[in-house]
Amino acid sequence: GNSVTQMEGPVTLSEEAFLTINCTYTATGYPSLFWYVQYPGEGLQLLLKATKADDKGSNKGFEATYRKETTSFHLEKGSVQVSDSAVYFCALSVGTGGFKTIFGAGTRLFVKA
Amino acid sequence: EPEVTQTPSHQVTQMGQEVILRCVPISNHLYFYWYRQILGQKVEFLVSFYNNEISEKSEIFDDQFSVERPDGSNFTLKIRSTKLEDSAMYFCASSLTGEGTEAFFGQGTRLTVV
Numbered sequence: 001g002n003s004v005t006q007m008e009g010p011v012t013l014s015e016e017a018f019l020t021i022n023c024t025y026t027a028t029g030y031p032s033l034f035w036y037v038q039y040p041g042e043g044l045q046l047l048l049k050a051t052k053a054d055d056k057g058s059n060k061g062f063e064a065t066y067r068k069e070t071t072s073f074h075l076e077k078g079s080v081q082v083s084d085s086a087v088y089f090c091a092l093s094v095g096t097g098g099f100k101t102i103f104g105a106g107t108r109l110f111v112k113a
Numbered sequence: 114e115p116e117v118t119q120t121p122s123h124q125v126t127q128m129g130q131e132v133i134l135r136c137v138p139i140s141n142h143l144y145f146y147w148y149r150q151i152l153g154q155k156v157e158f159l160v161s162f163y164n165n166e167i168s169e170k171s172e173i174f175d176d177q178f179s180v181e182r183p184d185g186s187n188f189t190l191k192i193r194s195t196k197l198e199d200s201a202m203y204f205c206a207s208s209l210t211g212e213g214t215e216a217f218f219g220q221g222t223r224l225t226v227v
Contacts, residue, residue, distance in 0.1 A: 032214075032215075034215055036218075042220060043204060043218050043219055043220040043221045044156070044204060044206075044218040045218070046215050046217070049215050089155075089156065093214075093215070093216070099144060099161070099208065099210075099214075100146065100158045100161050100169060101146070101148075101158070101206070101215075101216050102158065103155055103156040103157075104155065105154075105155045106155060106156075
């Protein structure tokens with residue numbers, strides 16, 4: 001079946017630290033991969049996406065590269081800010097009829113000043 | 114920028130009552146979805162809707178749930194007889210096409226069943 005596994009949180013970092021949140025997936029077919037972010041009290045916002053192998057998605061200093069050989073899509077940021085504190089969800093979309101999005105469990109990030 | 118709009122933002126209902134959650138997807142999108150997130154847990158797929166019919170549904174989406182697109186703009190989720198365990202954040206989403214395009218999510222409706 002289709003599933004997403006991401007590292008458990010919470011992750012606590014100091015401002016300007018390097019961030020990595022690991023994500024691996026299992027999919028039947030060729031998925032598109034996404035990172036969504038959920039700030040406190042808000043909905044889900046697309047952070048970045050990649051639709052084929054070796055694509056790099058990037059936005060707001062965050063990056064993730066679609067690695068087909070390792071079925072991974074790890075999220076990275078070189079220097080986090082307090083405002084990056086949120087829950088990050090790795091997700092995939094694959095299918096024939098519904099193209100539903102399948103989410104990982106989410107990783108909560110706390111950034112301290 | 115176009116966005117998915119959900120109303121109400123918070124709904125409190127008594128167990129056994131019917132609720133209707135409303136969504137206005139992005140106007141040129143063709144695929145519509147409902148997801149649910151129980152507090153502190155993962156986001157779970159409920160149902161997808163395309164061409165005026167359900168294209169896929171999860172095992173969570175039992176006979177107590179239904180969806181409808183009553184006109185050209187609204188997309189609703191109805192829960193016929195709410196249970197305590199239906200308390201969750203419900204997200205509506207839409208996408209332009211299927212494979213390869215991201216889903217755009219609304220801000221969610223927090224449903225509290227008492």
